Amino acid sequence: MLFKNVRLILPDRIQPAGALRVRDGCIAQISAPGETLAAEPGEAVLDANGKFLAPGFVDMHIHGALRRDSMEASPEAFSQICKFHASGGTTALALTTVSAPQSEIVAVLKAAGSIDPNATGGARIVGIHIEGPYFSKEKPGAHLPDLLRHPNPAEYSEWLQYRDRITQVTLAPELPGALACIEALCAAGIRVSGGHSDAWDEDAAAGFAHGMRQATHTFNCMSGARRRGPYRVAGLLEFAMGEPEMLCELIADGHHVSPTLMRALYRAKGPDGIALVTDAGGGAGLAVGESFMVGCIKAVVHDGISLTEDGSALACSVARMNELVRTMVEKVDVPLQEAVGMASLNPAKALGLDHTLGSLQSGLKADLVLLNDDLGVEMTFLEGQRVF
Numbered sequence: 137m138l139f140k141n142v143r144l145i146l147p148d149r150i151q152p153a154g155a156l157r158v159r160d161g162c163i164a165q166i167s168a169p170g171e172t173l174a175a176e177p178g179e180a181v182l183d184a185n186g187k188f189l190a191p192g193f194v195d196m197h198i199h200g201a202l203r204r205d206s207m208e209a210s211p212e213a214f215s216q217i218c219k220f221h222a223s224g225g226t227t228a229l230a231l232t233t234v235s236a237p238q239s240e241i242v243a244v245l246k247a248a249g250s251i252d253p254n255a256t257g258g259a260r261i262v263g264i265h266i267e268g269p270y271f272s273k274e275k276p277g278a279h280l281p282d283l284l285r286h287p288n289p290a291e292y293s294e295w296l297q298y299r300d301r302i303t304q305v306t307l308a309p310e311l312p313g314a315l316a317c318i319e320a321l322c323a324a325g326i327r328v329s330g331g332h333s334d335a336w337d338e339d340a341a342a343g344f345a346h347g348m349r350q351a352t353h354t355f356n357c358m359s360g361a362r363r364r365g366p367y368r369v370a371g372l373l374e375f376a377m378g379e380p381e382m383l384c385e386l387i388a389d390g391h392h393v394s395p396t397l398m399r400a401l402y403r404a405k406g407p408d409g410i411a412l413v414t415d416a417g418g419g420a421g422l423a424v425g426e427s428f429m430v431g432c433i434k435a436v437v438h439d440g441i442s443l444t445e446d447g448s449a450l451a452c453s454v455a456r457m458n459e460l461v462r463t464m465v466e467k468v469d470v471p472l473q474e475a476v477g478m479a480s481l482n483p484a485k486a487l488g489l490d491h492t493l494g495s496l497q498s499g500l501k502a503d504l505v506l507l508n509d510d511l512g513v514e515m516t517f518l519e520g521q522r523v524f
């Protein structure tokens with residue numbers, strides 16, 4: 137298949153009037169600047185009339201959509217979530233758990249083994265992101281405080297039986313036992329992200345020294361600079377902003393974090409230090425006023441966001457990834473190719489997948505998204521097959 141007359145969103149630039157050839161599910165050829173690729177005999181041609189062609193988006197943090205949730209631990213729910221998020225240009229995602237009893241978390245890990253991760257009918261599943269339960273009770277967000285607990289080796293060693301299915305674990309590095317947990321997870325090849333944390337500077341630094349390399353939904357449910365006696369010291373937020381090796385997740389739905397804060401993060405981290413995540417929950421795709429569950433907490437959809445029923449906390453997002461890219465361009469003044477990189481190449485690198493997906497490059501999987509001028513998704517392709 138040949139895509140012609142596309143604006144190619146490459147990692148470092150946008151190439152106008154480009155063409156891209158897909159063969160056997162992979163990107164086979166990309167036109168050089170000014171070059172036109174002629175269709176081969178029998179080859180399907182898609183003339184995109186100047187639309188953008190970007191790498192499919194990689195979302196490391198998705199709970200659900202359409203009232204379906206990863207915690208259902210059912211291949212059918214997983215498939216519905218993956219199909220929905222393909223409509224936002226996402227072609228690879230990590231299904232994300234919430235704080236829950238151990239048996240429910242393990243059920244999700246088991247269920248992930250009973251679905252072909254590359255044949256969901258939508259985005260591929262790259263693994264499970266275990267978010268909680270090792271969180272600070274000071275920063276529960278939409279997690280039920282009663283379910284939060286300290287790292288327990290008996291629990292997390294059971295997770296390690298499914299290590300190949302786990303992309304990352306979010307935990308609070310200041311909790312008793314957290315550093316040993318971080319070490320055990322990192323040794324098993326699992327990425328550790330700090331989040332729902334009330335860490336002081338030195339707690340964050342200790343987590344980093346033991347292998348923590350990411351911050352979960354930066355700014356949200358995270359300690360910031362505060363006073364200790366007369367002195368002002370950093371929290372996890374400033375540690376993550378100041379440490380180049382920390383990748384910062386950002387829910388750029390325009391509601392979770394204000395444009396000024398997002399701009400500050402962009403100035404601190406640069407284009408390579410941010411990974412856009414939707415943190416979408418079961419409210420994604422529902423109408424305003426409809427309710428859904430986040431674990432055992434009831435949440436309601438409002439205009440562009442979802443809140444816990446009492447309105448006291450944000451409960452996941454209702455966003456799709458193309459909307460986050462749009463927010464970064466329109467409200468944070470980030471160049472489009474950089475915003476796309478934050479939604480594709482940066483998370484792909486973090487998950488060690490950039491040798492197979494995450495950018496427009498010959499030899500990589502043809503996971504692609506066709507975007508219009510307003511960054512609305514026109515079509516999404518997984519290995520060259522249209523899934524939206």
Ligand SMILES: [Zn+2]
Nearest residue numbers: 267277353357
């Ligand atoms: Zn969270």
